[in-house]
Amino acid sequence: MEGIVRSWGRILSGYSPSLSIEITRECPLRCPGCYAFGDEHLGGGLTLRDVRDFKGQALVDGILALVDRHRPMHVSLVGGEPLVRFRELDVILPRLADRGLHVQVVTSAVRPIPAAWASIPRLSVVVSIDGLQPEHDVRRAPATYDRILKHIVGQQVVVHCTVTRQQAIRQDYLREFTDFWSAQPHVRKIWFSLYTPQVGEESEEKLRPEDRARVVTDLHALAAAYEKVQMPRGMIDVYAEPPSSPDDCIFARVTQTISADLQTRITPCQFGGTPDCANCGCIASAGLGAIGRHKLGGVIPINPIFDASIGLGRLVRKWRERSADDTDTPAIVPEPGV
Numbered sequence: 001m002e003g004i005v006r007s008w009g010r011i012l013s014g015y016s017p018s019l020s021i022e023i024t025r026e027c028p029l030r031c032p033g034c035y036a037f038g039d040e041h042l043g044g045g046l047t048l049r050d051v052r053d054f055k056g057q058a059l060v061d062g063i064l065a066l067v068d069r070h071r072p073m074h075v076s077l078v079g080g081e082p083l084v085r086f087r088e089l090d091v092i093l094p095r096l097a098d099r100g101l102h103v104q105v106v107t108s109a110v111r112p113i114p115a116a117w118a119s120i121p122r123l124s125v126v127v128s129i130d131g132l133q134p135e136h137d138v139r140r141a142p143a144t145y146d147r148i149l150k151h152i153v154g155q156q157v158v159v160h161c162t163v164t165r166q167q168a169i170r171q172d173y174l175r176e177f178t179d180f181w182s183a184q185p186h187v188r189k190i191w192f193s194l195y196t197p198q199v200g201e202e203s204e205e206k207l208r209p210e211d212r213a214r215v216v217t218d219l220h221a222l223a224a225a226y227e228k229v230q231m232p233r234g235m236i237d238v239y240a241e242p243p244s245s246p247d248d249c250i251f252a253r254v255t256q257t258i259s260a261d262l263q264t265r266i267t268p269c270q271f272g273g274t275p276d277c278a279n280c281g282c283i284a285s286a287g288l289g290a291i292g293r294h295k296l297g298g299v300i301p302i303n304p305i306f307d308a309s310i311g312l313g314r315l316v317r318k319w320r321e322r323s324a325d326d327t328d329t330p331a332i333v334p335e336p337g338v
């Protein structure tokens, strides 16, 4: 509850409570259905592989400058593969913790997660695992099950599975997955997203309406049966009825997503391009959607209050930017490749 109230304060003062940064364009994996390297991810023309990339002190300074400028409460560091920049993260993560931020690093665990990260306060290491070993090892080599199991030793990671149609049509697949990862001592939590296509996309990954309905039922059952599946009922229900558009998506409206050049904004949400909101399966969107659909005291809906707060926050931001026009210091964006 305290987190929600503080986030509301950030919205009212014209800041986005959440910042997501693609800290590198590099990734040793080639996962089918990866949105980050999609042609339309950055709006067309330029792809993630084409943008400038930072290393060393330039990356450390650039990330900290972005955070200081946007003043979020929550930071997601994604890629590419963030562990490609583990040396820089060794410096960045404690500095973000010193600022009191909640930080999430989303990784394939293709290389060992540094031991020191296990004791950084408010840090979550989220490991993407796409299904059971036979399917995952094909989709996400070289970040195979064997490697992940070795690389998470000493950590308490969050396992994040994106459910594709290939998984959804197999009876008991998600239960077998949950059985396996729930039994791992270095896993503290398990989350499921659903594959989110672009508008007009027809792919093997995209769930059909009947798949989605079945997965929603399965997730309710898993959340009830496994302590580590930490997904509230309201959040899973949003998967059955996702936001109708980015304007209807609280997550998209309170999160700034920035690419590896530390400048390019990814819109309307982390997927970029033209995501198919009606088929969204983003866990962050579902989590915030559940809050927005909640009714205070069972009567007053939160969504309209939230809309009004965003409108007010925009006015405050405009006023602040106008009055700071002559004095504001722009974010320091270092030169790439240092």
Ligand code: SF4
Residues within 6 Å of the ligand: 027, 028, 029, 030, 031, 034, 035, 036, 037, 079, 080, 081, 108
């Ligand atoms: S690890 Fe992530 S960024 Fe790299 S190819 Fe796979 S989905 Fe894309």
Ligand code: SF4
Residues within 6 Å of the ligand: 196, 242, 243, 245, 246, 249, 251, 252, 268, 269, 270, 271, 275, 276, 277, 280, 281, 282, 285
């Ligand atoms: S997170 Fe989902 S609902 Fe929100 S804008 Fe992106 S695709 Fe649409």
